[in-house]
Structure formats: structure tokens, C-alpha cells
Amino acid sequence: MAGELIYAFRVMRLPLLDAGGSPIGQIEDLVAIPGRPASRGQPAVAPRIVGFVASSQRRRIFVNANRVEELNSDGARLRSWDVDLNPFKPRPGEVLINAELIDRRIGTETVSDVGLLQAGDGRSTWWEIDKVRLSRRGGIGRRPTYRLADASELPGLFDSPTAMEAEAARLRDFHPAEVAAVVRKLPDAQRRQIAHAMDDERLADVLEELPEEEQIRIVEGLDRERLVGVFDEMEFDDLADLLGQMSHAQQERMLDVMDDEDEEVVRRLLSYEEGTAGGLMTPEVIILGPTATVAEALAEIRNPDWVVSIAAQVFVCQAPFKTPTGRFLGVVHMQRLLREPPAMEIRQIVDDCPTVLPDTSDAEVAEQLASYDLLAVAVCDAAGRLLGAVTVDDVIDRMLGTEWRKRHRPTRSTGSVTP
Incomplete structure (x- = not known):
């Protein structure tokens, strides 16, 4: 038509x-x-x-x-x-x-x-x-x-109650990095307004694309109920990075809004030194046991909530299947899964792969990813239990340094409000 x-x-x-x-x-x-x-x-x-x-x-x-x-x-x-x-x-x-x-x-x-x-x-x-x-x-x-x-x-027919609600709606289909570039140009008052107009999932995605100090300024203006919703949508590693830039008192206030399980995970991530595999890793990866089938593994990979670097492989471990797991056995890459029959157990196609310890330096992690052409490398403790994984995008973030998100990046024309 x-x-x-x-x-x-x-x-x-x-x-x-x-x-x-x-x-x-x-x-x-x-x-x-x-x-x-x-x-x-x-x-x-x-x-x-x-x-x-x-x-x-x-x-x-x-x-x-x-x-x-x-x-x-x-x-x-x-x-x-x-x-x-x-x-x-x-x-x-x-x-x-x-x-x-x-x-x-x-x-x-x-x-x-x-x-x-x-x-x-x-x-x-x-x-x-x-x-x-x-x-x-x-x-x-x-x-x-x-x-x-x-x-x-009829210009008022489609208007929102506030200009920031209209702006949030116009930015709906934009990549979070592009939305973050728009938000960074706004004065503090308008930043708080547009943050209020976004739903929890969208605001979490945008926060992860902002420099930590700017994340803090927005997060400090949220009430407890909103913090609970936004933190629930954020990746644990990004959440730990955010809290790592706060004072001890601020950290405790933020940790207090989380449930006990999430708080334990974030505290564990905060315990690792900056610039190490532990400080870079995410504990949320795809974990299955050795008797899981190819069909079950592909079903997990299809979940749209997984980022590309995590969905590229399944980490195979002994029970329990939540970090820290039982003994880490290896990985099965997505391409291999696509070549095998659905009923096959993944223990038959597990690849031996390099792992790193939590105190491995970020430079050594980058070398492992480059040497083995990996999108994610497993982080294991001395007992061989899987703690999480460091993805290539997090390593690139680290290599670019803390200032790269502050530099201007072009955005699509949005009709955005002008401060």
C-alpha cells in the first residue's frame, strides 16, 4: 500500500x-x-x-x-x-x-x-x-x-502530558547507545524527567551505556520502588561497575533495595579487584549439564534476552547449574550445535577450552580471547568451578578506557528536545 x-x-x-x-x-x-x-x-x-x-x-x-x-x-x-x-x-x-x-x-x-x-x-x-x-x-x-x-x-491530538514522555516515545526504537547520547546532552532536570518517562527495562539499557558518574546522578534521583525495578533489569556486571564508583554509604543504600540472592551476587563481584577477570566477568551465562540435549541447548540460545557474545556458546558443568557451579567441563559452540542431531547429548561434543582465574589481568584475558578466537572466556576458581565469563565486548570497553562514552557519537535524527 x-x-x-x-x-x-x-x-x-x-x-x-x-x-x-x-x-x-x-x-x-x-x-x-x-x-x-x-x-x-x-x-x-x-x-x-x-x-x-x-x-x-x-x-x-x-x-x-x-x-x-x-x-x-x-x-x-x-x-x-x-x-x-x-x-x-x-x-x-x-x-x-x-x-x-x-x-x-x-x-x-x-x-x-x-x-x-x-x-x-x-x-x-x-x-x-x-x-x-x-x-x-x-x-x-x-x-x-x-x-x-x-x-x-491538530498538533495537540497526539501530544503526551509532558515533553519528556514524548521524547521517550520517539526514542523507543533507537539503540540504547544512541539514546544515551541524547540523554547526555540534556540538563540534569530534563535527564530526571526522561528517566522517569522510560520503563524500567529501557532505563536499565540506557544506564549501561552512560559513564558511571552520569549513571550515579540519575540513579540517585530514583525512589526505592523504581530502583528495585531498574536494578532487576540491569546486568550484574554493569550493576557492580556502577556501585563500584559509589561511596560505601551509597553502596549499602543500593544493595539494600536488592533481594538477598542478587545482593550476594553483586557483593561477590565487588570483592574482585578492578582490572581483573573477576572484575570484568558476568555470572549470567548459559549453563547446562552434560546430559542436556542439543535441542535443549539451542532452545536456551534462542532466548532473545541473551546478548550475542553470551548466546554464542553453552557452558557445560556438573551440578549445580548456577554460578558458582560444579566442576566446569567445557563449552559447546553454537555452530557445532547447529550441525548435530537434536537428540544428541552435549557431553559428546564438549570442546576443551582455556579458562582464566578471577585474578587474571584484563590484558591476559584479552590475549586468551584473541588467541582462541572466542567471544567469551570462562572464569573458574582454583577448584575448577565456573564463576562466570568475560565477554569480548567487556574487554573492548576496558581497552577503550573510561572516557570513550563521554566522547560525542553521531545519532539518528530524532526531533529531540533541545536543552
Whole structure:
């Protein structure tokens, strides 16, 4: 439907199709974010659709607009076969077209539909809200009248309660590093506002991309309930790095909001010297026993919550299967798993691999990763128990030093607020 106006009500009657064209759900609503008027030499940005709410397998799920390959009269067809079945959660700054916008009163008129127009920049495409269909009730015995208005004529229709909520919504699909670059340009008051507008998972991702001192300034402004939610979403190694920059009193306050198990893990990480494998490692890796099957290992690797460097291999250990584990046996790499039958036990394909001790220097860790072409190297104690792993991205972070995150990095045009 490129180049032609498509109405939201029409989209909300379409099936959600997998990459092969088979129906897997039904679209129920569209999720929009605010636009931005032209200002300071920047062009206006129209409100746009960032995704669709669909019912699938008795769940209401969110489908990112970037994952839709084609939208036509047959339905919304996905680019890939993967479907995120996590329940849909509305975020601050977003507007649900059907649930919140349709039937909204504007003076003597009522919003009855919105018209979408496909747009693009040569690299990607999206759907902008171009028109708003307004109806006016007729007199006794008269039919309602309708008119089409440009979305730009109704600038307040898609506005969020605050500018920072609108900004957080516009940044939804940006990489956390790009969002962090935007946040760093804001004064402290606006940083706190945009942090408040982000959900816990998004704020955790952005914090991990900021220098520690800037993380501290944001974290100190969060109440206890928000700290619990954000810390629960952060990686343990990033959390330990953050607390490692705080005073003892600040550390104890932050540790106090964690549950006992998480607190124990973070305290253990804080006990290692900076610049060592222990200080760099993450205790959250994929761990299975030797009798687990190839199918079970691949199922773990498919979990989208694992970062690429962790999902590249499975660490095989004797029980218990949580760090610190039983005796470490070796690793099975993803490529090997893809070549073997699903029912095979992974003990048959375990690779012997180098390990490092917690007090191994970061330079020696980097040499091991480079020498064996690894994305992660196991950290074991003197008894051969797995404590965690150091990933190549953490080593690169260390090699770049503490100042690299402060240097300016280009970001996509967002229509961001200007301090």
C-alpha cells in the first residue's frame, strides 16, 4: 500500500501473518508516537506508527512496525518467523489509536479514523499519520457529516502530558547507545524527567551505556520502588561497575533495595579487584549439564534476552547449574550445535577450552580471547568451578578506557528536545 492512504480501521481488521503468509493472529490496535513541529532549522516530524497490538495465542502482543515487511489487503506480513509473545505493555508518551484516539472529541467534532501514509528514507520504511477523519453529528433526521483534516492541523491530538514522555516515545526504537547520547546532552532536570518517562527495562539499557558518574546522578534521583525495578533489569556486571564508583554509604543504600540472592551476587563481584577477570566477568551465562540435549541447548540460545557474545556458546558443568557451579567441563559452540542431531547429548561434543582465574589481568584475558578466537572466556576458581565469563565486548570497553562514552557519537535524527 505504498503511496496510498490506508485507514486505521482497515488495518485493525487485518490478520497478522508470519513470513510465509500464514495467519498467526489478528491486529487489534495501532501504537503511535507524537510528532514534532518545525523549529530551529529542523523540519517538522509527523506522528508515526511504531507498532501494532495483535492478539495471538490468546495473548495481546506488541509487533514492532520495523518487523512488518508488507501491509496490504491480505494482512500485515512479518519479515521473519520469530514472534515475541511477551504481553503488550503501553509505554508513556505512546497513543493507542483505537483505545485512546477514536471517538475523542475535538470541539464539535469527533475523531472517527486516521489515515496512514507510508514513508521512508531509502534504508527503512514507516507509516506516518497523515490525515484525521472527523465527524460531526447532524441534526434530527440528518446524517453525520465527515471531513478529512491534515494531522498537522491538530498538533495537540497526539501530544503526551509532558515533553519528556514524548521524547521517550520517539526514542523507543533507537539503540540504547544512541539514546544515551541524547540523554547526555540534556540538563540534569530534563535527564530526571526522561528517566522517569522510560520503563524500567529501557532505563536499565540506557544506564549501561552512560559513564558511571552520569549513571550515579540519575540513579540517585530514583525512589526505592523504581530502583528495585531498574536494578532487576540491569546486568550484574554493569550493576557492580556502577556501585563500584559509589561511596560505601551509597553502596549499602543500593544493595539494600536488592533481594538477598542478587545482593550476594553483586557483593561477590565487588570483592574482585578492578582490572581483573573477576572484575570484568558476568555470572549470567548459559549453563547446562552434560546430559542436556542439543535441542535443549539451542532452545536456551534462542532466548532473545541473551546478548550475542553470551548466546554464542553453552557452558557445560556438573551440578549445580548456577554460578558458582560444579566442576566446569567445557563449552559447546553454537555452530557445532547447529550441525548435530537434536537428540544428541552435549557431553559428546564438549570442546576443551582455556579458562582464566578471577585474578587474571584484563590484558591476559584479552590475549586468551584473541588467541582462541572466542567471544567469551570462562572464569573458574582454583577448584575448577565456573564463576562466570568475560565477554569480548567487556574487554573492548576496558581497552577503550573510561572516557570513550563521554566522547560525542553521531545519532539518528530524532526531533529531540533541545536543552
